Amino acid sequence: MLKVPVHQVAGHRASDxxxxxxxDDSGRFxxxxxxxxxxxxxxAFYSSFSSNTKIPDHIRRFFPVFHGTQLLEASDGSGLCPHLVLQDLVSSCVNPSIMDIKIGASTWPPQASEDYIAKCLKKDREGTSIQLGFRISGFQIYGNKESGFWKADKQFIKSFSTEDVRLVLRKFVSSNASADLDSDPDCAFASVVYGGSSGILAQLLExxxxxxxxTIFHFYSCSVLVMYEKELTVEGRSSGAAVKLVDFAHVVEGVGVIDHNFLGGLCSLIKFISEILTTPYEYPSKTCPHDTEKNRLCSDNSAME
Amino acid sequence: MLKVPVHQVAGHRASDxxxxxxxDDSGRFxxxxxxxxxxxxxxAFYSSFSSNTKIPDHIRRFFPVFHGTQLLEASDGSGLCPHLVLQDLVSSCVNPSIMDIKIGASTWPPQASEDYIAKCLKKDREGTSIQLGFRISGFQIYGNKESGFWKADKQFIKSFSTEDVRLVLRKFVSSNASADLDSDPDCAFASVVYGGSSGILAQLLExxxxxxxxTIFHFYSCSVLVMYEKELTVEGRSSGAAVKLVDFAHVVEGVGVIDHNFLGGLCSLIKFISEILTTPYEYPSKTCPHDTEKNRLCSDNSAME
Incomplete structure (x- = not known):
């Protein structure tokens, strides 16, 4: 029995x-x-990657397992259509918090058509890609049994500024995450999810x-998926923090050159996450976030000087 | 007495x-x-950089010392014109080999005008910037007393492919460098110039x-100058290998984000130079470079299989 994935946070959805x-129920996507x-x-990418003996095992685990292709009834009723058969990365999760982060200042391969480059460049400039070297493409953050997931709207995410990205990366590991961009995240799970020897930061550094x-592949328009299970974290069990790479429709051969576009964006993301670990309670967008009294005093003081 | 710099390898020249x-003679540029x-x-960049106490000393030494500005008779005879007064980076050199490498896949700051972005993007795509994350903007390679310098023509450099860049980075540290792109560089000085604890690679890694x-500055369209003195190297003295950063007309504030564009390109350059150190006698563009006899045998062998 095939069904629509519940925990998909970006890309085309097979609903409606x-x-x-x-x-399916056996862990395939x-x-x-x-x-x-x-x-x-x-x-072509999955075939080449699967058979390439130069990929170390500790790197291979960041990629979904590839099981070939299969003709299946398409979800839009258009008949039989070839599908990639991949590992379902969240099949063993109950209520995963997931973020899809498209890496790279440029999402277009150098050899793309003029039309495609113009289209991508426009998106890269409108979003945070050019500025940050990455952009958030989608996310779901689990609250609790009552509130369920906060799944952000596509248009809302597209309008993100640098400060919004900084805030959402904090909310992602907070016990009080809410859709209100003015609320202050407590970063309660930062050290167990982002930190530690098997946390997100350690995986990104690997x-x-x-x-x-x-210098084998250049991963244009590819995403890093960051995920963990809040309930496990609350229970004091391993958070299941994982980093995965997905979306390889625009991968090109590296021909002996490193993927400086992906690497630069990855380093930028690493810096954002490092900062959350070193200053978990900083509120960069506001000076006196909690205390309006203090805020007033600040003003009074400066007026008295 | 002001004069035209002898060892300038890129940018506008004050001749004709x-x-x-x-x-001048006192080491100022x-x-x-x-x-x-x-x-x-x-x-604004030099002023801000000079007075910024967050720049560590081991990083400051990569930048020319800034001595303010001064009104001087312009070299084109147009009258008094304000000049930046900087350290002349090569004043103590006799016959320096120098390479000017513009770092970054993008040479345009995100906030630039549409016209400027279009102009830069065209150059970045035509050159190797988008592909490699850097491009060679100019160089001079010292041969010997008789041959003097090989100073490449601007148009010639603009047409460089990835393999040309690879080759020139090898020629730069060879005793037999010549303008002939088909000749095989011996990389005789690679280990003393690129390698070692004070070599180019160590400096680039710093x-x-x-x-x-x-996250203070983003260095768009900035160049890394790589230099050394071949004669000192031949004499077994310290090669004077140095890395410097120049050209800050397009530096913008980092506003809390790392310069992923510069960093990515820098990592790509580092990889190119590392490869020269690990495989100094590899000739990636040809299979059997020296031995035409061997070349023929290769073909014969494959025909026999």
Whole structure:
């Protein structure tokens, strides 16, 4: 029985008769091949990556396992359509908090068409990609049994500023995350999710070391998925913090050159997350966030000087 | 007495009545302020950088010392014009080999005008910037007393491919460098110039560590100058290998974000130079470079299989 993935946070969704990915109960994720070269490109990447003996095992675990392709009834009812058969990265999760972060200042490969470059460049400039070297493409943050997930709207995310990104990366590991961008996140889970020897930061640093050296692939428009389970964290169990790479429709050959575009963006994300660990209770967008009395005193003081 | 710098390898030259930088005998370099915002921007950068107490001393040494500005007779005879007064980085050199490498896939700051972005993007795509994260802007390689310098032509450099860049980075540290792109460089000075605890690679890695952390400035369109003295190297003395940063007309504030664009390009350059150190006698563009006999045998062998 195939169904629409519950925990998808970005990309086309297979609901309401649209074309999108499906999952089954055995932990597989079926992604319809996009009809143009993007589909064949992603298959080519997974085939090449799977068989490449130069990929170390500790790097391979960041990628979904590839099980080939399969003809399946498309979710939009358009008939049989080839699908990538991949590992469902969240099949064992109950209520995962997930963030999809598209890495790289540029999302277009150098050899792309003029039209495609212009389209991507516009998006890269409108979003935070050019400024930060990455942009948030989607997320869901689990609150609790009553509130469920905060799943942000696409248009809302598209309008994110640098400070919004900083705030959402804090909310992602907070016990009091809410959709209100003015509320102050407590970063209660920062040290267990982002920190530690198996936390998100450690995993990103492992990826970074590989990207400083590898010249096999350039990962344009690829996303880092960051995920963990808040309930496990609250119970004091391992948070299940994981970093995964997804979306390889625009991967090109590295031809002996490192992927400086991905690496630069990855280093920028690493810096954002490091800062949350070193200054968990800083509120960069406001000077006196909690205390309006203090705020007034600040003004009084400066008026008296 | 002001004169035209002998060892300038990129940028506008103050010869034949053109506007360009001048040097004096006391080790100072006078750079005319460009009339538009680039001039004031570069002054603003040097002022801000000089007085910023957060710049560590081991990083400060990568930058020319700034001595303020001064009104001077312009080299093009247009009258008095404000000049930046800087340290002349090569005043103590006799016959320096120098390479000017513009770092970053993008040479345009995000907040630049549409016209400027379009102009830069075109150059970044035509050169190697987008592909490699850097491009060679100019160089001079010292041969010997008879041959003097190989100073490459601007148009020739503009047409460089990835393989040309790889080759020139090898020729730069070779005893047999020549203008012939088909000749094989011996990389005789690679280990003393690029390698070692005070070599180019070590210096670039020091810069890299700073760029992974600093969020004060974004260095768009800035160059790394790489230099050494071949004669000293041949004599077995310290090669004088040095890395310097120059050209700050397009530096913008970092506002809490790392310069992922510069960092990515720097890491790419580091990889190129590391490869020369680990495989000094590899010839990536050809399989059997020296031995045509061997070349023929290769073909024969494959025909026999």
């Amino acid at each position: 008769g649209n074309l999108g990915p499906l999952v 079926y992604k319809p091949l996009q009809g143009d070269e993007r589909g064949s490109n992603e298959v 990826l970074k070391a590989w990207f400083e050296d590898q | 009545g053109n506007l360009g930088p001048l040097v 006078y750079k005319p302020l460009q009339g538009d915002e680039r001039g004031s921007n570069e002054v 810069l890299k560590a700073w760029f992974e952390d600093q």
